[in-house]
Amino acid sequence: MNQIAVVDYGMGNLRSVAKALEHVAPKANVVIAADARTMRTADRVVFPGQGAMPDCVREMDARGLREPLLAAAASKPFLGLCIGLQMLFEFSEEGDTPGLGLLAGRVERFRDDDMHDAQGHKLKVPHMGWNQVYQAQAHPIWRGIEDGARFYYVHSYYAKPRDALLRAAYSEYPKPFDCAVARANLFAVQFHPEKSQAAGLRLLENFVSWNPQ
Amino acid sequence: MHSRIHAFTAAVLAKRVIPCLDVDRGRVVKGVNFVGLRDAGDPVEVAKRYDLQGADEVTFLDITASSDERGLIIPIIEQVAEQVFIPLTVGGGIRKVDDVRTLLNAGADKVSINTAAVQNPQLVAAAVAKVGSQCIVVAIDAKQVAPEPKPRWEVFTHGGRKPTGIDAVEWAEKVVSLGAGEILLTSMDRDGTRIGFDNVLLRRVCDAVPVPVIASGGVGTLQHLADGVLLGGADAVLAASIFHYGEHTVGEAKRFMAAHGIEVRL
Secondary structure (H helix, E strand, O other), rough: OEEEEEOOOOOOOOHHHHHHHHHHHOOOOOEOOOOHHHHOOOEEEOOOOOHHHHHHHHHHHHHHOOHHHHHHHHOOEEEEOOOOHHOOHHHHEEOOOOOOOOEEEEEEEOOOHHOEOOOOEEOOOOEEEEEOOOOOOOOOOOOOOOOOEEHHHEEEEEEEEEOOEEEEEEEEEOOEEEHHHOOOEEEEEEEOOOOOOHHHHHHHHHHHOOOOO | OOOOOOOOOOOOOOOEEEEEEEEEOOEEEEEEOEEEEEEEOOOHHHHHHHHHHHOOOEEEEEEOOHHHHHHHHHHHHHHHHHHHOOEEEEEEOOHHHHHHHHHHOOOOEEEOOHHHHOOOHHHHHHHOOOHHHHHHHEEEEEEEEEEOOOOOEEEEEEOOEEEEEEHHHHHHHHHHHHOOOOEEEEEOOOOOOOOOOOOOHHHHHHHOOOOOOEEOOOOOOOOHHHHHHOOOOEEEEEEEEHHOOOOOOOOHHHHHHHHHOOOOOO
């Protein structure tokens, strides 16, 4: 049985993520996991996140989930979503917070002074809405998803990986930023596949059947 | 796909098309000028239909007057969130931060506050502190109270029944300064009339605030939706009746807008 653990560290509503996974994988056992044991036994781990990064890191540690998260990220298909992507990096400007340090790089805020489109219109922060995702490498997670498909975003911070090879996709707001990263069994996206209709469901479906070597 | 060169063009978020479901005691209804309700179906079924048609978001307005029946919206949101994988906004009857939490936990992505924000503006700030700007929409029902050349719009509350004396444009600025992440702007003069958005009001509010503005009230044709973006400057357009009674699908609306040069998610 394919058991998928959605990591619960008290940050927001995990229901949408769990329901979307159940929708694409009706035979899988989707569990909301707030304990180390479930994360160890699960076949796959989804690491979502909502809210501010300092709170997320504090809650993760308060629940003793740092070690099991690191262990899962090193050993099984692992999908980070939104803050769950940002927390994989070394450091976030949001509250000057150290992250898990699994991936080299920083998380920075969209700079207000840079936020103009080609027509000179001011772009809003948070970056909220449906934006295009341009695939930067072939990956099983993109199977059946059109290059440039729109996904739903809500965020004010984005990751800047030090290693360009991590880039799995980028979006533009207004400059290109990396919105998906991949390394071995690890995949993480800044947007919300659980709220991105057909393209998002396809991404989750691809994750559920992904068997990285 | 590999090292694909993408032309560096305007980074444009798609303009959103949002069907609105007015929910009264568990059913979708639609009124004319805020009165005269007509049944339009089961909310879960209606929301699923719009999701399949390509809606970018769905908004539920709980117009149930009695506080006893207010809780009926919760199981509906839970059911919709299990089956519809796009952002959901819920408004109506929200009085306190706990109400916001309850709706978000039920599966809403955003909560829209109207009357309670006018009665207690600090509610907006308190809710933002708890759940973030991106979850808090302030709904403004505005009625024109002075004509051109110096038009003025006033905020009404309680489903459009109660005047407040507050200027709608100033109110929009105020709630954004308190942290509201989006404005849902309804023209009461246009609501249910099917003669188009009040694009003058829309333009005023869009120019005044740095957050997205959703146009609402008055859509009768697809051209009206396009006009809300092109003339009014709206980031999203909301409509009810043109979708509820099968005159147009959301997909038709988006293709029409795209044909008029508007960036949409197709």
